[in-house]
Amino acid sequence: KKNVWIDCDPGIDDAIALAALAASQDLVNIHGISTVAGNQTIERVTTNALKLASFLKLNVPVVKGAEGPLIRAKEDAGHVHGTTGLGNTVLPDTDKTIVEGNTLQFVRDSIMDLPEGESMTLVPVGPLTNIALLLKVFPEVTEKIDEIVLMGGGTFGNRTPTAEFNIWGDPEAAKIVFDSAVPKVMCGLDVTHKCGLTRQQVEDIYKSDQDIQHKFGDMLNFYFDSPAYINSELVHIHDAVAVLYVTNPEIFTGIKVNVDVDCTDDINRGMTVCDLRHTAPDIKRDVLLLNDIEVDKFQDILLAKLNNL
Numbered sequence: 001k002k003n004v005w006i007d008c009d010p011g012i013d014d015a016i017a018l019a020a021l022a023a024s025q026d027l028v029n030i031h032g033i034s035t036v037a038g039n040q041t042i043e044r045v046t047t048n049a050l051k052l053a054s055f056l057k058l059n060v061p062v063v064k065g066a067e068g069p070l071i072r073a074k075e076d077a078g079h080v081h082g083t084t085g086l087g088n089t090v091l092p093d094t095d096k097t098i099v100e101g102n103t104l105q106f107v108r109d110s111i112m113d114l115p116e117g118e119s120m121t122l123v124p125v126g127p128l129t130n131i132a133l134l135l136k137v138f139p140e141v142t143e144k145i146d147e148i149v150l151m152g153g154g155t156f157g158n159r160t161p162t163a164e165f166n167i168w169g170d171p172e173a174a175k176i177v178f179d180s181a182v183p184k185v186m187c188g189l190d191v192t193h194k195c196g197l198t199r200q201q202v203e204d205i206y207k208s209d210q211d212i213q214h215k216f217g218d219m220l221n222f223y224f225d226s227p228a229y230i231n232s233e234l235v236h237i238h239d240a241v242a243v244l245y246v247t248n249p250e251i252f253t254g255i256k257v258n259v260d261v262d263c264t265d266d267i268n269r270g271m272t273v274c275d276l277r278h279t280a281p282d283i284k285r286d287v288l289l290l291n292d293i294e295v296d297k298f299q300d301i302l303l304a305k306l307n308n309l
């Protein structure tokens with residue numbers, strides 16, 4: 001089984017990513033969940049993560065991470081995920097609480113305490129603030145991270161024409177992560193925009209007589225109704241795509257590239273600059289840029305996971 005740590009900002013697609021992970025415990029050993037300000041404030045996304053963990057019967061530690069980007073002013077995505085971060089969906093209250101103490105230390109120890117020969121797959125699906133801090137403060141983790149499978153970036157943008165929301169939110173953190181020595185998989189818009197669920201599929205989940213599927217269908221309906229999907233046949237469930245890469249890498253295609261991040265304040269702020277044509281011969285190409293996926297299989301696998309909850 002793969003050892004997995006997920007860093008998230010739930011967030012509707014983050015919620016689906018957690019659900020997909022919870023349904024994959026035959027393949028993954030989930031060590032914990034950290035939160036980061038992104039789609040909503042750190043307080044809201046942390047409350048959501050706690051409620052989701054309980055709702056999904058995920059008995060794993062939840063730790064509260066960064067309340068904002070390394071340098072930039074924070075900006076949420078309430079227009080896509082709603083004021084709470086989970087649309088209009090109300091999840092049951094929980095008495096689960098965060099693990100108090102130093103969050104980075106906790107993540108570091110979870111990685112370093114893995115048995116000899118084992119390593120952690122990090123799955124960040126929000127701004128990369130926590131991961132950048134972890135790599136800088138505790139560089140020894142590098143040795144025990146198998147790969148970082150991140151949702152973010154791409155060769156085009158959604159927050160701006162050239163920048164994706166998670167990278168735009170904290171470009172300096174993203175640069176630290178892309179410059180690190182850890183193997184990286186960029187599950188960005190190139191692949192997340194090639195897959196998703198149809199209205200009918202979302203409706204079927206929503207209409208389920210099981211409360212758990214009904215709630216996730218309710219969130220997805222809200223997401224589908226956001227301005228981004230006005231003319232779209234598919235709702236792109238970005239963060240769940242990263243989880244599916246972890247569990248089902250065989251349905252993806254990608255190329256190895258170098259990725260740099262635009263950390264200016266200009267029009268390309270937060271752009272992931274991908275060396276697609278391999279222009280610089282000596283450059284390190286240590287990022288697997290996912291650029292295609294078998295859509296039918298994506299849908300079948302994701303729906304099966306959601307049905308198995």
Ligand code: BDR
Binds near residue numbers: 013039166
């Ligand atoms: C990313 O931005 C967020 O709104 C989503 O949760 C996802 O992580 C997509 O650009």
Ligand code: CA
Binds near residue numbers: 011013014038039239
């Ligand atoms: Ca997210």
